[in-house]
Amino acid sequence: MASRTQTISLTVDGVRYTDDVEPRLLLVQYLREVLGKTGTVVGCDTTNCGACTVLVDGRGIKSCTMLAVEADGHEVTTIEGLSANGELHPLQRAFNTCHALQCGFCTPGMIMQSASLLADNPDPSEEEVRHGLEGNLCRCTGYQNIVAAVRQAAAETAGHASSPASGSEATQ
Amino acid sequence: MTIMEERQAEIGRPRPRKEDARLITGRSRYTDNITLPGMLHLAMVRSPLARARITGIDTSAAASAPGVVQVLTGADLAAEQGSMPNAWPITPEQKTPPHPAVAVDTVNFAGEIVAVVIARSAAAARDASELIDVDYEDLPVVTDLATAARDEEVIHPDLGTNRSATWVFDSAQAGTGGDVEEALANSEVVIERTFTQQRLIPAFMEPRSTVVDPTGEQITMWSATQIPHVLRVMLALTLGVPESKLRVIAPDVGGGFGGKLQVTPEEVITLLAARRVGKPCKYTETRSETMMGAHHGRDQLQTLRLGANRDGTVTGLDVRLLADMGAYLGLITSGIPILGAFMYNGIYKFSAYRFECTNVFTNKVWTDAYRGAGRPEATFAIERMMDELATELGMDPIEVRRKNWIAHEEFPFTTVASLEYDSGNYEAATDKALELFDYEGLRAEQRRRRESGDPVQLGIGVSTFTEMCGLAPSRVLGALDYGAGGWEYAQVRVLPTGNVEVVTGVSPHGQGHVTAWSQIVADRLGVPFENVEVLYGDTQVAQRGMDTYGSRSLAVGGMAVVAATDKVVEKAKQVAAHMLEAATEDIEFSGGQFSVRGTDQGVSFNDVALATFAAHDLPDGFEPSLDSDATFDPENFSFPHGTHLAAMEVDTETGQVRVHKYVCVDDVGHVINPLIVDGQVHGGLAQGIAQALFEEAIYDESGTLLTGSFTEYLVPSAPDLPEFTVDRTYTPATTNVLGVKGVGEAGTIASTPAIVNGILDAIRHLGVEDVPMPCSPSRVWNAIQQARTSGQQAPEPEVAP
Numbered sequence: 018m019a020s021r022t023q024t025i026s027l028t029v030d031g032v033r034y035t036d037d038v039e040p041r042l043l044l045v046q047y048l049r050e051v052l053g054k055t056g057t058v059v060g061c062d063t064t065n066c067g068a069c070t071v072l073v074d075g076r077g078i079k080s081c082t083m084l085a086v087e088a089d090g091h092e093v094t095t096i097e098g099l100s101a102n103g104e105l106h107p108l109q110r111a112f113n114t115c116h117a118l119q120c121g122f123c124t125p126g127m128i129m130q131s132a133s134l135l136a137d138n139p140d141p142s143e144e145e146v147r148h149g150l151e152g153n154l155c156r157c158t159g160y161q162n163i164v165a166a167v168r169q170a171a172a173e174t175a176g177h178a179s180s181p182a183s184g185s186e187a188t189q
Numbered sequence: 190m191t192i193m194e195e196r197q198a199e200i201g202r203p204r205p206r207k208e209d210a211r212l213i214t215g216r217s218r219y220t221d222n223i224t225l226p227g228m229l230h231l232a233m234v235r236s237p238l239a240r241a242r243i244t245g246i247d248t249s250a251a252a253s254a255p256g257v258v259q260v261l262t263g264a265d266l267a268a269e270q271g272s273m274p275n276a277w278p279i280t281p282e283q284k285t286p287p288h289p290a291v292a293v294d295t296v297n298f299a300g301e302i303v304a305v306v307i308a309r310s311a312a313a314a315r316d317a318s319e320l321i322d323v324d325y326e327d328l329p330v331v332t333d334l335a336t337a338a339r340d341e342e343v344i345h346p347d348l349g350t351n352r353s354a355t356w357v358f359d360s361a362q363a364g365t366g367g368d369v370e371e372a373l374a375n376s377e378v379v380i381e382r383t384f385t386q387q388r389l390i391p392a393f394m395e396p397r398s399t400v401v402d403p404t405g406e407q408i409t410m411w412s413a414t415q416i417p418h419v420l421r422v423m424l425a426l427t428l429g430v431p432e433s434k435l436r437v438i439a440p441d442v443g444g445g446f447g448g449k450l451q452v453t454p455e456e457v458i459t460l461l462a463a464r465r466v467g468k469p470c471k472y473t474e475t476r477s478e479t480m481m482g483a484h485h486g487r488d489q490l491q492t493l494r495l496g497a498n499r500d501g502t503v504t505g506l507d508v509r510l511l512a513d514m515g516a517y518l519g520l521i522t523s524g525i526p527i528l529g530a531f532m533y534n535g536i537y538k539f540s541a542y543r544f545e546c547t548n549v550f551t552n553k554v555w556t557d558a559y560r561g562a563g564r565p566e567a568t569f570a571i572e573r574m575m576d577e578l579a580t581e582l583g584m585d586p587i588e589v590r591r592k593n594w595i596a597h598e599e600f601p602f603t604t605v606a607s608l609e610y611d612s613g614n615y616e617a618a619t620d621k622a623l624e625l626f627d628y629e630g631l632r633a634e635q636r637r638r639r640e641s642g643d644p645v646q647l648g649i650g651v652s653t654f655t656e657m658c659g660l661a662p663s664r665v666l667g668a669l670d671y672g673a674g675g676w677e678y679a680q681v682r683v684l685p686t687g688n689v690e691v692v693t694g695v696s697p698h699g700q701g702h703v704t705a706w707s708q709i710v711a712d713r714l715g716v717p718f719e720n721v722e723v724l725y726g727d728t729q730v731a732q733r734g735m736d737t738y739g740s741r742s743l744a745v746g747g748m749a750v751v752a753a754t755d756k757v758v759e760k761a762k763q764v765a766a767h768m769l770e771a772a773t774e775d776i777e778f779s780g781g782q783f784s785v786r787g788t789d790q791g792v793s794f795n796d797v798a799l800a801t802f803a804a805h806d807l808p809d810g811f812e813p814s815l816d817s818d819a820t821f822d823p824e825n826f827s828f829p830h831g832t833h834l835a836a837m838e839v840d841t842e843t844g845q846v847r848v849h850k851y852v853c854v855d856d857v858g859h860v861i862n863p864l865i866v867d868g869q870v871h872g873g874l875a876q877g878i879a880q881a882l883f884e885e886a887i888y889d890e891s892g893t894l895l896t897g898s899f900t901e902y903l904v905p906s907a908p909d910l911p912e913f914t915v916d917r918t919y920t921p922a923t924t925n926v927l928g929v930k931g932v933g934e935a936g937t938i939a940s941t942p943a944i945v946n947g948i949l950d951a952i953r954h955l956g957v958e959d960v961p962m963p964c965s966p967s968r969v970w971n972a973i974q975q976a977r978t979s980g981q982q983a984p985e986p987e988v989a990p
Contacts, residue, residue, distance in 0.1 A: 039312075054215070054830070055215075055219075056217060057215065058395070060394045060395065060396065061396075061899050062476050062477055062898070063476065063477075063899055065898065065899030065900055066476070068394060077677055080739075084784070090603050095215060096214065097214065099214075105213070107482075109213040109214065112213050113205045113206070113210070113213055114205050116205065116206065116865065116868045118209060118213065119444075119700070119701070119868060119872065120444040120445075120698055121217060121441065121443070121699070122219065122394040122443030123443060124212055124392050144908075147907040147908040148907075151906050151908055152906070154394065154899065155907075156392055156393055156394050156875075156904065157394075157868075158445055158868060158872050158875075159872045159873075159875030159909055159936075160871075161910075161913060162867075162868060162871065164912075
């Protein structure tokens with residue numbers, strides 16, 4: 018398979034990588050197949066479903082629609098790099114306590130897009146959350162608990178609380 | 190040895206799920222995440238034509254392409270691939286065409302696999318697949334169901350007809366009711382309507398993926414399936430591989446909704462390819478391939494005649510269906526409409542009922558289970574008919590339902606369709622829904638908008654439902670000619686430390702069984718929720734099972750867990766009695782503590798577990814193990830029910846439709862975990878509403894799927910759906926000790942007719958009598974324009990609405 022390759026250097030989940038990649042390699046393929054970061058998944062081939070959403074320099078990007086070579090020199094955060102110091106991100110906690118996932122396949126993209134949304138708008142209304150997640154499909158939840166989770170995470174972040182909202186129980 | 194503190198019951202508690210920990214951190218184990226040493230990758234070549242004869246395949250360029258290991262065609266596999274299984278021949282005369290995994294001579298739908306490339310990378314396989322040159326000779330294509338039924342062009346010439354089978358239920362013959370023609374002839378009102386159940390795509394988020402490792406003593410298959418156990422049996426029967434030489438694993442599975450209740454050509458092909466090359470092989474489809482190659486759902490043409498008296502009492506119902514099978518019969522394709530046959534009477538007392546369904550072949554991908562499977566179609570039809578009756582008689586839609594439903598004191602009730610409904614309280618669910626909805630207030634708002642000529646009209650959609658779920662009593666399945674039973678299996682293993690492993694034969698793919706089973710076992714054994722581990726989805730771990738579909742996991746699989754834990758307790762009591770030097774009959778078990786009745790003497794579950802493990806001092810003849818298994822076969826289906834109310838806004842100038850308010854009150858019996866049950870209802874509502882408003886798989890006349898991606902097939906996103914008001918009443922099932930009924934399909938079944946009834950209620954006064962699904966803005970707008978131009982202003986009914 019003699020195809021021309023290009024060298025890229027980027028940071029993924031806090032770790033610096035340098036790799037030779039085919040120019041046609043998608044960022045999501047690079048994450049999954051080269052780095053083994055299978056936490057980011059592929060749900061479609063038309064940029065509709067958003068399951069592959071990651072943060073590139075803090076912004077939500079569908080990694081099926083960006084070439085790996087375009088990520089050269091940038092900082093990528095996947096669902097695997099969201100929690101810090103062994104502590105879940107408020108969104109991860111809220112998705113658990115609000116039962117915002119069922120099969121879990123859309124969840125990595127949904128959480129990463131929510132992180133991007135909250136970075137722009139730390140206190141979104143229900144309506145703003147729904148529109149902010151417009152590019153991410155979920156077939157299991159009907160979105161109700163996802164919307165609740167994003168708003169709970171927003172409230173928690175605003176209150177600088179580190180524990181889940183009262184009355185809910187964290188998973189073991 | 191003191192009695193433990195009173196512990197909080199786990200059953201009924203809104204426990205966040207154990208399953209989530211890995212899914213929210215990216216530690217998921219979906220099939221496509223699996224990489225094995227030396228693994229090769231497959232790509233499929235699919236027919237672009239809906240019906241054609243294959244006259245030649247040139248694979249030479251692909252075979253010599255970089256990284257390609259082998260190329261396979263139907264001719265290469267013909268001797269070993271067998272025919273894809275159909276497990277539900279609904280009549281002895283059913284016509285079942287051969288269904289090769291890879292087409293050999295002809296293709297019968299666009300997307301059918303004609304060749305397979307095995308290569309060192311997925312990209313190399315895909316590149317090479319484009320080098321395969323297939324010559325086709327076009328054959329006439331039939332995509333329309335009614336046209337196909339006329340047999341002007343026969344898709345499978347050897348069968349002589351496109352009609353696969355006709356299945357009839359007649360209450361007069363069954364002895365459960367009268368003759369329907371007689372009933373209709375004697376009715377004061379007869380309403381006849383035709384409804385189209387459009388074709389839908391299950392659209393689970395995880396595309397299907399299969400990995401097969403042929404290198405061990407057994408062939409191991411990982412697959413994105415709902416049915417690892419059924420798959421194993423069917424692969425053995427289809428391919429002649431000894432069942433004991435097959436191990437099937439369903440790892441994390443990203444949704445199913447019936448769409449992964451299938452034995453697929455792709456699974457067969459991956460197994461055959463891996464066996465040929467002696468290396469692990471993976472196939473992961475693209476979304477476009479899912480849309481065209483994975484089975485679809487619904488696609489029925491329903492003609493109903495309903496007879497009634499002027500007081501609103503329904504006297505009889507006649508149902509005639511044409512059901513689109515697509516090109517072949519998948520695992521239970523043929524039986525899907527039959528699952529609906531028993532549900533057209535809904536929650537009502539009809540005195541005569543006849544159902545006749547003809548299954549028909551067309552040049553489209555085959556249909557099969559999709560959330561609800563037959564029951565949403567039935568519920569839609571009867572709930573639309575009840576509204577039509579209400580309109581005809583000038584009655585309130587709630588009143589006409591009240592007039593006909595089974596009163597709560599009449600349970601158990603044998604229906605005209607021959608089922609025995611064990612329990613229910615339709616009055617309670619409806620009353621609660623009406624109150625939460627503010628029915629009277631919204632009716633007043635509707636009148637206000639109508640009188641003021643508001644361009645945005647308001648309609649109120651009503652739907653009730655019940656469903657037969659908890660599939661299923663094995664004897665009933667046998668009577669319906671289904672190829673297997675409906676029991677479920679569980680094993681409970683007690684580890685030396687008192688931790689408990691629960692093996693379940695159901696195969697979760699988002700339903701939260703690990704959490705719910707942990708709650709059940711924690712309560713029954715008095716062990717902490719955290720100390721229960723639930724194992725599933727691997728035929729070598731869960732050695733028996735019938736898997737997950739038909740809202741069966743809790744009502745059947747959960748009951749198997751209960752039965753197995755009961756056996757553990759019985760065994761443990763013998764050990765406890767020995768330890769306490771008491772008689773087994775005097776041992777009581779509560780809250781994880783065995784005690785001697787009437788004394789303060791006791792031992793804990795953990796003490797007994799350790800003593801049994803050590804086996805130093807057990808009762809004479811006692812087998813040193815507490816482990817127990819159980820297989821539970823339900824004595825009856827379970828029958829959840831509910832009342833759903835939708836307030837629909839229709840912009841009469843643009844056709845735009847909006848859900849203004851949605852209230853549902855479901856009765857699913859006892860609830861193990863309300864958080865999970867609410868989630869199931871939300872997701873079900875979303876899919877049912879999607880059928881009413883957004884989704885339709887559309888083929889053009891040449892048999893090309895026009896909705897082949899998420900760009901054209903409109904799975905709703907967050908802004909498309911409202912906030913739902915979800916509540917419950919609790920009438921426990923009487924046919925299982927948990928009192929549970931099942932909830933997986935409820936929302937999907939009830940919401941579709943509620944939405945459509947609501948739209949019609951908003952614009953019926955303009956003369957609109959029906960809007961076909963999905964009720965897109967253009968369809969609604971056209972219906973309004975047509976009604977206006979034809980000048981058919983409906984007379985104002987005497988009674989609202």
